Amino acid sequence: MGRPAFPHIPWHGPDSGACSPRVLGINPWITDFAAFNVWSRPAGLLACLDMLRRSGATVALLDCLDPTWETRPDLGLKWPAPGKYGTGHYPKEEIEPPAPLAFMDRRYSRYGLPREQVKEALAALDPIPDAVLVTTIMTYWYPGALDVLDICAELWPDVPRFLGGTYATLCGEHAARHADAHLQQGPLEAPANWAAFWQLIDFDAPQPPANAGLSLALDLYADPVYSLVLGSRGCPFSCEYCASHALYPRFDQGTPNAVMETIQSEYERGVRDFAFYDDALLVNPDRWLWPVLDALPETCPGIRLHTPNAMHVRHLTPEVCTRLKAAGLVTVRLGLETTDFDHRHDVKLTRDQWEAGARNLLDAGFDLDDVGVYILFGLPGQDLSNVEQAVRHVRSYGFRPHLAHYTPIPGSPMFETACQASPYPLADEPLCQNNSIWPCVPGGFNWDEAKRWKLLLQGIGE
Template sequence: MTRPPHPHIPWSGGQGVRPLRVLGINPWITDFAAFNLWSRPVGLLACLSMLRSAGAAVALMDCLDPTWDGVAWPRPGRYGTGHYPKTEIEPPPALAFTGRRYSRYGLDRDMVRQGLARLDPPPDAVLVSSVMTYWYPGALDALEMAAGLWPDATRILGGPYPTLCAQHAARHARADLLVHGALERPENWTRLWRTLGREVPPLPDGAGLRLALDLYPAPEFAPVLGSRGCPFACDYCASRALHPGFIQSDPGPVLASMEVEQMRGVRDFAFYDDALLVAPQRWLWPVLDAVATRWPEVRLHTPNAMHVRSLTADTCRRLKAGGLTTVRLGLETTDFDHRHDIKLTRREWETGAANLVSAGFELADIGVYILFGLPGQDLAQVEQAVRHVHDFGFRPHLAHYTPIPGSPMFNAACLASPYPIAEEPLFQNNSIWPCVPGGFAWDKAARWKALLRG
């Protein structure tokens, strides 16, 4: 498929004489830096899939996707990743002290407004997503734009920002409804339809696990979502606040979605699961078997780190045979006696790493995330971890700590940070190193960059 002439956004689905029309907007990123690492708003896509299955007509405006033919976009990187176009803007007053360039990433704002203004017929409701709490300015801008274009449309804000920063969102978001947590929660599903003045339909099968990927006219890549939530409880993570349970899909819908996307030319698929290797026989093994036997041209990627303790020799062989191309691991620290996640022993780490190499993965394809900037963290331990990863021949990556409301570590982060991170989500931005004494500094950043290069 090709992208439509800009600016045009089509409606999809809809049952009955006058179906409910819901427009989903994935807003711009506002930050010091941003990179497209197979980025898709899977929460928003799950919501649009649920609404369409319940009889609504849906449309998507993803401000982080090329969307229309002829729009200037940076040259793609490897396997569909790459840079976003950006427009430098004034930083919010709270971040002016940094003296750093601040930008809006994604499609040109005027072009987005022009495309939305041509949406015919207009929407009854506008559902705006949020991803990082400190990206909320883009979400608020999208809500304001919707209010100006369609004053009578119901404006809904969902995602991590209103879920984890509910009071801040209630004060600042021009929304008629804030969705706290996943839409498939029965109480959220009921509130949404009642807010819209409609009878509440039953939740569709697979709610939360099916994605409306067809709303992208010419995708370079596609997400794979076989589960929601996470059975672990890492101190720095708010997964349980966002998705308290852990559910997994049957393999059939996952395989069907991948097959459809391949028919549209997609070859790169990124796993979005927080716990990819938990109970892999449920759905992951059938997916890997299908790639190995039927889809040899497919490349799989794990931008979310895999749990090293699950990397048995058999698992690594299956991953390699099943097309895994980009490998990311979560080491986080080599201080094995004082870890912040489910305990990983040195032996488990070394065994998992050796199993990957034995399975045939190239060293250059294996990246390892190391947590940086935790409250009270000994940065000498981070340096040790970087050198440890280099010794294995893998590529270390610093995973800069984001203090997330709802995570077990957040109270400690509030005590460690000089910024009011509980009151203002902008200060939760990991680019300012919110819990590192002295905060971000260019000379320190350059030193860490040199250490990572080895």
Template sequence: MPQPPKAKRPKWPGITWHSSDSSSHEPRVLGINPWITDFAAYNLWARPAGLLACLETLRQSGASIALLDCLDQMWQESPWPRRKNFGCGPYPRTPLPVPWYLSDVPRQFSRYGHAYETVRSALSHLSPPPDLVLITTAMTYWYPGAVQMLRLVREIWPRVPIAIGGVYPTLCPEHAATWSADLVLSGPLETGGNWQRVWSAMGGTAPPLPPQAGFNLALDLYAAPEYAPILGSRGCPYGCEYCASRHLYSGFVQRSFESVWQEFRAQYQAGVRDFAFYDDALLLRPTTWLLPFLHQICELPEPIRLHTPNAMHVQALTPEVCRALFRAGLTTIRLGLESGDFDHRFDAKLSAPQWQEGVDNLFAAGFRAQDIGAYILFGLPDQNEAEVLAAARLAAASGIRPQLAHFSPLPGTPLFERAVEVSDRPIAEDPLCQNNSIWPCVPGGFSWRTKRRWQEMLAQTMAAY
């Protein structure tokens, strides 16, 4: 069958208001996904899901919403690297001076995303102006991009209240409070009084929260998306010592199949064919929504591709789940191996028999080895090379490509205190030093020589099996 026509990207400036109704009195909320400031960044089906959930919740409650995503090609005129890998690819980048306390890191520090003047012009042309600006942050150590955006917004609209939310103010609220935002939103919008504070900042009274608050995403704000997220649950019941999931969202809540399917269907009808699961615990209680969702996908007139950039829990890869994933079009498979030492792990969710059974179930369902990668934690406090190599050998022996997942020490997690003790950087004082690109808990930190050596060792490990 012929492919549906792709929507053309809007011309400059690319920011438009989307109203909940025709009322001229509804408050206007602009959501901004700011630049990434880092030594490295690559787009793996990235969308600011938390911000999109906030905007949709506000729209359902009577607000008019708009989006500026500095990390997405929202305008025809913007130069952007061509993406060939199912919508993934590099971001445009602008070299920046390295922060002085990271000056010993032998890497180029950059701002990733749209050019500064492009963003400034787009904001300046937005009419009418917003009544509130929401700036999100996806990583604690990306806060400089959010701070620069805050200052730019303040310059353009001096009297418009600005709120900062996301991972950074949730895990580092005291540090986030130093940048003079009008609101520092720690945790989800719908909890902890954040909902009331946001409406109060706009001079109104908070209405009741709509159904599915925090789940529905304002994906229609992207005019011509190459990919879309699927969010079927929030939170994670596991308490891994290195993970901040429980601090970002307490508990574990799943959506209904009908809710997930309705959101997916709208993106499918818009021409999207690549979808990435955003769940932290995708495979838990699969009969709630996942299995009905996968079975329904098989009835679509045209196939799609599914991706799991977040590692799946291997112990939940039952034969039924694996077969359903294969038939539905799962293309990119990432597993959470993390360590090859099953007796001394920073989590208690995987055993050696469970690992082998889950991998066997994937192959029995029809998946190819080249489609599967196993994440192995690298750079943990007190970690030695033998632990990492053991995990790599285990993955390779199973026919799966090992991939290093670089450790980032996150405030509030059990491993953070030990990371503070072993790191030679002030990771508790400045979130910039929590950056996994600098290997903050590896003696001596990042080096190109060590990076190349690990690449060679992983290649040799795969070749040996």
């Protein structure tokens, strides 16, 4: 299935009628100083559209971060060619930074589909929706969500609009003041949210379908070059810098049959690159992960698996590493945080566990280029010399260090500490939660320091 011609947005599901609402989901643009596509998909929105369709609704998707239509250079729709394993750049348009970020000496851009084409495509949507769901992936990307909500309000003033995702859930007071929409805070399948949604669009609420929240409407993407795997939602751990529990309080795991059906369906459409979106991929692997990985080499030969969300190193036993390698894992990301093992903010990891996990990966046959290690940078009160030590430590193993720039997230245990350490109004203005400004680093973002860290990551000048 190729991409449709501009400006077509297709509906999927039963024929619309009195008992079948039409629900349009929109993943808005990124507005930021930098953005790169690392197998990005709006998993929460796709879960919502899936459960609504399986409850009788007709659904459509407009993802402003996907090359939705066939390439039309004359319309400004040319999308950069995909890079390694389907990752790559977004098209972008430089825009004025919002007032709270005007102090930054960096270019600010809107990333994704051109705004006027999005507006034209929405205006051409026929029939019009009975409800619009807009998601937000990062709190500080809310300008794109507010913009697309305004477009929908202009086109269809009487159609209920819903704003969900990270910004709506974690910055509810700010969103209530600025968004012309009903706030969808937390999972749609939660009983109160489910009942309220159907009531607001004036339809009787059916029972939520089985596997709600874990089944995704991935088929709404035409001609995808990558896809995602979601075997669980939530996280059993409570890292101080993370708001996973505020976003999804439980830790739910799916079934191997459901996960395999999703992978096989996407594989049959030509997809070969799959990214795991699980926050705790290696927890209780017998539940779904091992049956799936054991089946993949025969059922989906040539598949390539990626773990952009860091795996927990302490779970990387020789058996785990061998099974991951045999199943087709090619992109390994690990969460080290720091080599100050006595003062950690995440799941407890000892030096012995780190060294054993690293050794087990190499013994299983992973190349050094396959393995990237996230090191937290910019925590409130952090001694950055410890970050330098961690970078050199990772490089001594031959792995590639990556700075995971700290984002102050409302709802995380560390957020109050971040508010006290930062000169910016983190609690009042989500734009100031942007990790690009180094919100908790004394002095904030600095080009000279950014260059120094880049060279250090590359091992230049040591």
